[in-house]
Amino acid sequence: MKPFTYARAADTPEAVREASGPSHDFIAGGTNLLDLMKLEVxxxxxxxxxxxxxxxxxxxxxxxxxxxxxxxxxxxxxADDRIRRDYPVLSRAILAGASGQLRNKATTGGNLCQRTRCYYFYDTAMPCNKREPGSGCQAIGGATRLHAIFGASDQCIATYPGDMAVAMSALDASVEIEGKDGASRTVPVRDFHRLPGDRPDKDNVLEDGELITAVTLPAPTGGRQSYRKVRDRASYAFALVSVAADIGMEDGKISHAALAFGGVAHKPWHKPELDALLTGKEPSDALFAEAADLLLAEAQGQGGNNFKILLLRRTLRAVLREATQMGETA
Amino acid sequence: MQQTNLTINGQEHALDADPRTTLLDALRNHIGLTGSKKGCDHGQCGACTVIVNGRRINSCLTLACMHDGDEITTVEGLGQPGNLSPLQSAFVAHDGYQCGYCTPGQICSATAMLQEAKDGWPSNVSDDLAKGQKLTDEEISERMSGNICRCAAYPNIVDAIREVAEGAEA
Known part of the structure; x- marks a missing residue:
């Protein structure tokens, strides 16, 4: 680890003041940051x-x-009773991620700020535009099992690996941010993370010194919520794909639909047109196929992750069948 | 150098160390408590698991200086030869190890995990999110997935934990 100065902040203004400046970072749980600092990534x-x-x-x-x-x-x-009762998709998503030890340390703000990453980002012997802008991307044309099928650029195809933010995206949560001189702003969680474009080193919209102070969840919609994560191991593994859903039903029709997807892009993936397509319709396999067609129209495999396109189609159908109580299988 | 006061297994320690010192390195190299093990040093294996203020964490992924004033329990604090904790005894009785390197982390993790279950925390395999999950083998495996045993003594580890969990219920 490279040497650093350590400062302990007593309140938010002090934290923001202390952290302003290039190469200054906040530390909360530290589970991702220290992991990366040990490798000097x-x-x-x-x-x-x-x-x-x-x-x-x-x-x-x-x-x-x-x-x-x-x-x-x-x-x-x-474990919060209100979240378990009114936002079960959030409890489920968090419990589907990491391990008990890590969840005890990881925080709400820190989890949002965990790096979008891939194994090439971690391997300092490899070029990586995210780690070292302009150095190149070894993932493109390499081993791409975990990589993005949506919104990648010719500079970066890494995926945002978190689960919590995917559920928050389905719930349309907002991120409260405080910056210099008491300035504060609120950003929808759907707009908090960035696509890589030509700045893959920037994972999210936070500016120098800005600190997340809270995440707010709107009132529950009353819909049926679920989180389904498909991964290579039964526990403690990143998603190949994941689907977070909040689906309301009224008189046999879908009255509210909010879907978000993990493991498929540089950020939790949300497509407003998909939610709109489902709303007001009677659930059917034909509708779900139409929804999957819309979602996957812009999907682009990288070779090793081409399977994610069919996997996401099937996972979406399973989640929609469950949420609309059509039953799991046709 | 950074001054940090830690209470470890009920005893106060004043640590004066480089801020880069992880809690694990402080325990092992500065304080001489070598029960907590360094496996991967990246939070993946769980061999370094200790209990801080009642919660299990990976001591390799946290800095000692972040824990000023905290209460830390290591495997040495759970029990000693002749005075083993229920989980320590159960690991011996069920042969819950082979090489033993992961064992201190397994035992610290399981100790705190049983409390989490008692507090009604759900897990990823819980059917519903309501309180009071019975610790089935599936629940135990899921809740212990942050502790890896390369000798694959998992069946015996689960046996040991189940025995203590059932004893606590009875």
Whole structure:
């Protein structure tokens, strides 16, 4: 690990002030950051420890939603009674990720900031535009089992590996951010992560010194929620594909549809046209095939991950069948 | 150098170390508690698992200086020869290891995992998210997936944990 200065912040303004400047990073749980620092894939000059900040509560909002403090651990979030009852897709997604030890450390804000990555990003012997802009991408044309089928660029085909943010995307959550001089802004979680384009080194929209303080969930829609993750091992593995769903039914028709997908792009993937296509329709396999056609129209395999296109089609159908209570199999 | 006060197995320690020192390296190299093991050093194997303020974590993926004032329990604090914890005894009785390298992490992890289950935390394999999951073998395996045993003593590890879980229920 490269040497760094360590500072412990007492409150949010101090944290933002201390972390402003190039190569300064916040540390909360640290499970992804320290992993990368050991390999010197990341090498900040300064770490600002935010674990003493008062951001550890889950509270109810005026409009019937929940505000999850940035330092609420993944474990506490998944086990919270209100989240289990009203946002089961979020509990399920968190529990589908990482291990018990990691979920005890990982935080709500930190989990959103975990790096979009692939094994070439971790291998410092390989070129990687994300790790070292302009150096090239060895993943393109390489081993691509885990890589993106949506929104990749000729510079980066890595996937965002998280589960929590995929559920938050289906729930249309918002990220509260504080910056310099008390400036604050709110970004929909669907717009928080970036596609790689020609800046694959930038995973999300956070600017220098900006700190996530909370994630807010809108009031529950009353829909049926589910999270389905398909992976190479039964536990503790990244998604090959995952689907988060919040589907409401009324008089035999889909009254609300919100779907988000993990393991398929540089960010949690959400396609508003897909939600719109399903809304107001009677569930049927024909409708679900039409939905899959729309979702997958722009899918582009990289060779080793071509199987994800059919896998995602089938996983989407299984989730929609379950959510609309058509039964699992035809 | 960074001054950090840690309470480890009930005893206070003043650590003066480079801020890069992980909690695992502090325990092993500075304090001399070598029960916690360094396997992968990247949070994947679980051999370094310790209990901090009641929660199991990977001590390799956290800096010692982030734990000023924290209470840490290592395998040495759970029990000692002649005074083993229920899980330590059960691992011996069920031969829950072969080489033993992962065992301290397995035992620390299982100790905290049983408390998580008692607190009603659900897991990825829980049928519903309601409180009070019975610790089936499937639940135990899922909840222990952060601890790898390269000797593959898993059946005996699950036997040991199940015995203690059932004893706690009875």
């Amino acid at each position: 990341m090498a900040p000059d300064k770490l600002v420890d935010i674990n003493r900040l008062d951001l550890k509560q889950i509270s109810e909002t005026e409009d019937g939603g929940l505000r999850i403090g940035a330092l609420v651990t993944n474990s506490d979030c998944a």
